Amino acid sequence: MIRFDHVTKRFPDGTVAVDDLSLEAASGKITVLVGPSGCGKTTSLRMINRMIEPSAGTIWLDDRDTAGFSASDLRRGMGYVIQHAGLFPHRTIVDNVATVPLLLGTSKAQARSRAMELLERVGLDASVAKRYPAQLSGGQQQRVGVARALAADPPVMLMDEPFSAVDPVVRAQLQDEFLRLQHDLGKTIVLVTHDIDEAVKLGDRIAVLRTGGHLAQFAAPTELLTRPADDFVAGFVGRDRGYRALGFEAAGDLDPQREPTVVVGSDRAAAASVALDSWVLVVTEHDEPMGWLAIVPGATGQVEPTLLNRGGTRVSVSGSFRDALDAALSSPSGRGVVIDEDSRLVGTVTAGEVVRRIEAQLGDRRATAQIAAVG
Amino acid sequence: MSTAGSPLLAGLEQRAQLAAPPGLGRQVLSAPLAGLEQRAQLAAPPGQWDFVGYFRSHTSDVMSLLGQHVWLAVIPVVLGLIIALPVGYVARRFSWTYPPLVSIAGLLYTIPSIALFVLAPGILGTQILDPVNVLFPLTIYTVALLVRVVADGLASVPTDVLQSATAMGYGSFARLIRVELPIAVPVISTGLRVAAVSNVGLVTVATAIGTAQLGQLFSTGLQMSSFRSYYAPIVLGIVLCLLLALVLDGAIVVGTRLLTPWRRVVRPS
Numbered sequence: 001m002i003r004f005d006h007v008t009k010r011f012p013d014g015t016v017a018v019d020d021l022s023l024e025a026a027s028g029k030i031t032v033l034v035g036p037s038g039c040g041k042t043t044s045l046r047m048i049n050r051m052i053e054p055s056a057g058t059i060w061l062d063d064r065d066t067a068g069f070s071a072s073d074l075r076r077g078m079g080y081v082i083q084h085a086g087l088f089p090h091r092t093i094v095d096n097v098a099t100v101p102l103l104l105g106t107s108k109a110q111a112r113s114r115a116m117e118l119l120e121r122v123g124l125d126a127s128v129a130k131r132y133p134a135q136l137s138g139g140q141q142q143r144v145g146v147a148r149a150l151a152a153d154p155p156v157m158l159m160d161e162p163f164s165a166v167d168p169v170v171r172a173q174l175q176d177e178f179l180r181l182q183h184d185l186g187k188t189i190v191l192v193t194h195d196i197d198e199a200v201k202l203g204d205r206i207a208v209l210r211t212g213g214h215l216a217q218f219a220a221p222t223e224l225l226t227r228p229a230d231d232f233v234a235g236f237v238g239r240d241r242g243y244r245a246l247g248f249e250a251a252g253d254l255d256p257q258r259e260p261t262v263v264v265g266s267d268r269a270a271a272a273s274v275a276l277d278s279w280v281l282v283v284t285e286h287d288e289p290m291g292w293l294a295i296v297p298g299a300t301g302q303v304e305p306t307l308l309n310r311g312g313t314r315v316s317v318s319g320s321f322r323d324a325l326d327a328a329l330s331s332p333s334g335r336g337v338v339i340d341e342d343s344r345l346v347g348t349v350t351a352g353e354v355v356r357r358i359e360a361q362l363g364d365r366r367a368t369a370q371i372a373a374v375g
Numbered sequence: 376m377s378t379a380g381s382p383l384l385a386g387l388e389q390r391a392q393l394a395a396p397p398g399l400g401r402q403v404l405s406a407p408l409a410g411l412e413q414r415a416q417l418a419a420p421p422g423q424w425d426f427v428g429y430f431r432s433h434t435s436d437v438m439s440l441l442g443q444h445v446w447l448a449v450i451p452v453v454l455g456l457i458i459a460l461p462v463g464y465v466a467r468r469f470s471w472t473y474p475p476l477v478s479i480a481g482l483l484y485t486i487p488s489i490a491l492f493v494l495a496p497g498i499l500g501t502q503i504l505d506p507v508n509v510l511f512p513l514t515i516y517t518v519a520l521l522v523r524v525v526a527d528g529l530a531s532v533p534t535d536v537l538q539s540a541t542a543m544g545y546g547s548f549a550r551l552i553r554v555e556l557p558i559a560v561p562v563i564s565t566g567l568r569v570a571a572v573s574n575v576g577l578v579t580v581a582t583a584i585g586t587a588q589l590g591q592l593f594s595t596g597l598q599m600s601s602f603r604s605y606y607a608p609i610v611l612g613i614v615l616c617l618l619l620a621l622v623l624d625g626a627i628v629v630g631t632r633l634l635t636p637w638r639r640v641v642r643p644s
């Protein structure tokens with residue numbers, strides 16, 4: 001647990017970067033600090049490992065005042081990942097990762113074998129170990145940065161825009177892997193980003209900071225999207241927040257309807273005969289949905305994969321309302337494809353049905369909230 | 376070492392006089408106009424450029440001068456680097472000190488070397504022929520060249536590398552030694568190459584104060600060429616200075632490559 005207790009940072013030129021910040025980053029959770037530039041998010045992060053000293057207030061690490069540690073000891077107990085990874089260009093990848101264990105006095109052999117494990121853990125091939133950072137792509141370097149931060153198995157990880165410097169595809173991939181890693185490791189993580197979508201995706205709790213270092217709201221992602229504390233937060237969280245909030249609502253039992261299908265390679269005339277309307281769902285022989293076939297009267301020949309419209313997204317039975325609605329809206333037939341954990345077809349669901357269920361679920365919650373408010 | 380200069384110098388002078396044909400010298404001195412004509416006729420006696428022959432006949436003396444030259448050129452580079460490292464670090468670490476330190480260093484370099492060679496005994500209280508009188512000015516020039524180079528080399532370390540080093544728990548001294556200096560090596564080595572090569576040339580100026588080094592071949596050559604057109608010692612001095620500069624430069628390049636294997640790697644396409 002990391003607790004900011006009325007922390008203020010005033011720089012020598014008089015700028016107040018962080019103003020009376022109090023918040024608690026829970027153990028084993030990801031706490032995200034998000035806000036526009038100049039909101040003091042990076043300053044706040046750096047005060048945790050005392051790369052910047054607070055002007056007033058206390059930062060607690062569990063029940064110890066961080067000011068009571070030697071700065072080096074404090075830092076060696078906290079992993080740190082930054083935007084461009086900040087790898088040491090003059091050391092090989094394995095030696096970069098082994099840095100903190102070596103600083104802590106671990107033997108070279110042990111530190112290296114630990115480093116090799118971590119490289120594997122972050123999805124890097126052992127062959128990169130002997131290379132230098134300049135030989136790696138941005139995404140690979142960022143993985144090394146994460147491995148290096150984890151090397152001494154610190155309970156705390158501080159991450160400053162860790163995924164901002166890579167392209168969107170790699171970013172999404174790194175984010176997903178990061179969440180998987182965190183699921184296994186359960187570190188106490190404080191992550192800084194300017195990207196609200198990243199905050200919503202990664203954060204267990206999100207602190208929205210406004211310019212001048214004020215805490216505007218500290219809440220779970222859903223709450224931030226559904227009940228922004230003020231206009232600033234509402235504006236920062238952005239458009240589509242009603243729709244985006246659905247991403248955090250498990251759709252539960254969507255009660256998918258049975259959908260007639262044809263197996264790829266069947267006769268087109270046969271496909272036309274089973275179709276409910278002008279579209280029929282084509283599946284593989286293992287009942288995995290492939291795409292929609294438009295029924296053309298009198299068409300002959302086989303159902304070739306090239307004939308299929310693959311526009312529709314799919315929703316897993318464990319998916320969110322957002323996924324379900326998107327599947328229905330993106331489907332050419334208007335029927336969203338629901339699949340099970342093994343990618344097999346369960347059935348289809350229409351946008352109307354999804355919305356009806358959203359209404360029902362949110363309606364219940366509104367009623368509860370009203371009772372709470374009145375009570 | 377301090378007395379090595381004078382006897383050798385004296386020996387060379389003597390030899391130069393002995394080597395000149397006695398008649399020619401007198402003729403030129405007594406009848407300048409006729410001498411000019413005669414000189415034109417005698418303009419290319421065999422061997423006037425024959426520095427290899429000169430080297431063969433004076434090998435041990437020349438090698439001794441070369442050995443002296445090497446030390447006089449190399450020691451100031453080493454001392455200068457040792458002094459420039461902390462000064463350059465200060466210039467980098469406390470940014471307000473950068474402009475004055477770099478300006479002062481630049482000014483030092485403009486002091487004429489011959490003036491410093493002559494003044495050195497007065498400043499340091501050394502003997503006239505003490506090689507320290509040469510080492511001291513050349514060390515100053517090396518420092519003058521390297522202060523800026525060290526400061527800029529340290530500044531070439533990317534900010535995110537510095538930050539991550541600090542965040543991983545390096546103290547500021549350990550960070551300097553283990554992270555900043557190794558990364559600054561390529562920039563610092565560029566400055567070292569300039570300092571080493573320019574020192575090889577500057578050492579020859581110390582001939583004026585009688586210190587033994589390759590520059591003595593020039594004064595010997597000057598004396599010999601006033602008797603007749605004989606330039607072999609001068610050419611030999613130039614050739615050896617060039618070779619020495621190339622060797623020192625090459626040694627620094629090789630050393631730098633050994634220290635920076637990470638700079639030779641192939642970047643991803």
